[in-house]
Amino acid sequence: MSDKGFSLVTLDSLAARLRNKSLPAVRAHSGKVEPGDVFVALPPNLPGEKGGLDFLEQVVAAGAAALVCAEVDAERAKNVLGSSGKKVELCLVPDVREALGALAGAWFLSVRSSEKI
Secondary structure, eight states: TTSSSSEOOOHHHHHHHHHSSOOOOOSSSSOOOTTTTTEEOOOOTTSSSSOGGHHHHHHHHOOOOOEEEEGGGGHHHHHHHHHSSSSSEEEEOOOOOHHHHHHHHHHHHHHHHHHHO
C-alpha cells in the first residue's frame, strides 16, 4: 500500500482474487458493500443522478477492500481515498461497466466451483 491511503492494482489481479475467494464479493450498490468487498463505481444512468463516485466515503467506511473506477475519475477517487485514513486498493479502468462484467464473471466462477454437482 502507498502512504496515500491507496495502492493501484490491476483488474486481472482483482478477478483472480475473486476467483480464489480471497475477496468475498463484487458490488455496484454502495449500500450493499460489506468488509472486504470490491466496489465498482458505475457512472450515473442519467444526467443529474448520482453515480458510484458520489458514495466513495460510504463504501470505504463500510470496509471495501478495493475500488474500481474509470480512469477519467482517477483524481477524484485518489482524493477521497487519500483523505479516508483507510487502506484501499484502487483499480483504474477505461470502461467501468466492462470491468463489472469481468469481475462478476470471476465471482460467479468462484461460487460455481464451490457447488457440489
